[in-house]
Amino acid sequence: MGQADFSHFWMISTLSLVISLTLISHVLARDMKAIVDEKLPVLLEFYKDLHASPELSYFEKETSEKLAKELRKLGFEVTNPVGKYPDKSLTCYGVVTIMENGSGPTVLVRTDIDALPILEKTGVPYASKVRSTDVSQEEVPVMHACGHDMHTATLLGTAQLLAGMKERWIGTLVMLGQTAEERGGGARAVLADGLYERWPVPDYALAQHGDPDLETGQVGYCPGWAMANIDMIDITIRGIGAHGARPHQGRDPVVIAAQVINNLQTVVSRSIDPVETGVVTVGSIHGGSKHNIIPDEVKLQLTVRSFTDEVRAKILEEIERITVNTCRAAGVPEDRLPVIHNRTEEFFPALYNDPELVESTVKAFREVLGEENVVRQRPTTAGEDFSEFGLTEHKVPVFMFRVGTAAAGSDPSTRPGWHSPYYLPVPEPSLRTGVIAMTTAVLNLMGK
Numbered sequence: 351m352g353q354a355d356f357s358h359f360w361m362i363s364t365l366s367l368v369i370s371l372t373l374i375s376h377v378l379a380r381d382m383k384a385i386v387d388e389k390l391p392v393l394l395e396f397y398k399d400l401h402a403s404p405e406l407s408y409f410e411k412e413t414s415e416k417l418a419k420e421l422r423k424l425g426f427e428v429t430n431p432v433g434k435y436p437d438k439s440l441t442c443y444g445v446v447t448i449m450e451n452g453s454g455p456t457v458l459v460r461t462d463i464d465a466l467p468i469l470e471k472t473g474v475p476y477a478s479k480v481r482s483t484d485v486s487q488e489e490v491p492v493m494h495a496c497g498h499d500m501h502t503a504t505l506l507g508t509a510q511l512l513a514g515m516k517e518r519w520i521g522t523l524v525m526l527g528q529t530a531e532e533r534g535g536g537a538r539a540v541l542a543d544g545l546y547e548r549w550p551v552p553d554y555a556l557a558q559h560g561d562p563d564l565e566t567g568q569v570g571y572c573p574g575w576a577m578a579n580i581d582m583i584d585i586t587i588r589g590i591g592a593h594g595a596r597p598h599q600g601r602d603p604v605v606i607a608a609q610v611i612n613n614l615q616t617v618v619s620r621s622i623d624p625v626e627t628g629v630v631t632v633g634s635i636h637g638g639s640k641h642n643i644i645p646d647e648v649k650l651q652l653t654v655r656s657f658t659d660e661v662r663a664k665i666l667e668e669i670e671r672i673t674v675n676t677c678r679a680a681g682v683p684e685d686r687l688p689v690i691h692n693r694t695e696e697f698f699p700a701l702y703n704d705p706e707l708v709e710s711t712v713k714a715f716r717e718v719l720g721e722e723n724v725v726r727q728r729p730t731t732a733g734e735d736f737s738e739f740g741l742t743e744h745k746v747p748v749f750m751f752r753v754g755t756a757a758a759g760s761d762p763s764t765r766p767g768w769h770s771p772y773y774l775p776v777p778e779p780s781l782r783t784g785v786i787a788m789t790t791a792v793l794n795l796m797g798k
């Protein structure tokens with residue numbers, strides 16, 4: 351075949367592909383919406399039940415079982431509990447389901463299922479009144495204040511739709527209910543327990559998160575770097591204790607801590623390329639016991655945000671250099687230099703939404719949800735451990751999109767945000783859009 355012939359052939363086949371995709375999406379969109387409307391009452395009940403009975407990270411036993419039970423009813427092969435935490439005293443209640451439907455791509459759809467230690471103040475009839483014991487044996491109130499209950503109901507709705515239209519797609523669908531997103535470690539725990547060995551390695555991984563910055567009916571996307579690396583760092587500034595009236599006999603760690611905190615403000619402003627992103631926040635400082643005692647040590651807790659490996663490494667290096675040398679400059683002896691500990695077990699890697707996967711999914715969103723309901727968003731320095739699913743040796747392209755949860759027409763400045771005791775998605779339209787969007791995203795990859 352000559353060059354001219356080949357391009358002609360290519361043009362015709364591409365054109366017919368575009369036409370058939372457009373036709374399919376109209377039919378699909380109509381069918382999907384009809385099925386969602388039919389399923390919605392039961393899905394809403396499932397959501398409200400989860401909302402009223404939240405479970406803390408590491409304790410999601412009932413939620414895991416509820417989800418597994420519903421997925422089994424749909425004919426999925428369900429395994430739970432799945433996951434291994436480094437701390438062997440904890441059970442990981444991950445749920446993995448698989449539906450094989452001919453040879454085609456493998457797509458992973460993930461939801462998080464855990465809740466937060468927050469006292470709910472929404473006042474709705476299905477508000478949580480739950481109190482439970484956390485990992486440190488303290489009794490705390492529990493609330494779904496990040497919408498993971500909505501994500502879980504959305505995953506179930508997507509499963510219901512896809513199970514009901516198996517003639518419309520081909521491939522292997524793996525769905526995951528992931529624990530401990532809020533504490534970090536849930537994604538790593540299922541990967542450590544063989545998510546990519548015991549089940550097929552996905553060609554793509556998808557997730558969604560509710561978003562109070564968007565109105566119900568809207569979805570949001572951010573290609574490339576979308577969410578940040580999170581490091582949690584403990585610093586112990588060690589001085590030499592003394593009487594408060596005789597400071598010259600000690601080395602005051604309170605004053606040194608104040609200098610360290612001020613000096614850390616130069617890490618991003620003076621050491622990081624201004625077009626890059628970095629955050630260093632000292633979120634906690636504790637030291638001393640009484641007015642007239644210079645303590646031995648002061649403890650700081652920092653959170654550090656970045657997108658790239660290079661910026662992250664530079665920030666961590668600068669924090670160490672500045673902290674150690676500020677202490678040296680204050681006359682702290684070499685054997686009392688600060689102890690700096692990065693809690694790597696709580697590290698969240700930055701989320702990189704695969705640009706090609708985003709582009710193709712967003713095109714499908716526009717067709718099904720309407721151009722005006724698909725919103726490009728800026729990256730955020732919040733974090734998400736969904737990123738982990740793209741960071742193994744398999745380099746799976748991942749995409750987490752957002753689903754609007756705010757009442758249409760509500761004032762953005764008064765909307766409660768994530769982790770607020772007042773955060774509450776408007777149930778029906780949030781769930782409806784979430785299910786349609788996730789089903790669309792899957793069918794875009796597996797549809798036939």
Ligand SMILES: [Zn+2]
Binds near residue numbers: 495496532768
């Ligand atoms: Zn959260």
Ligand SMILES: [Zn+2]
Binds near residue numbers: 497498531559
């Ligand atoms: Zn969340």
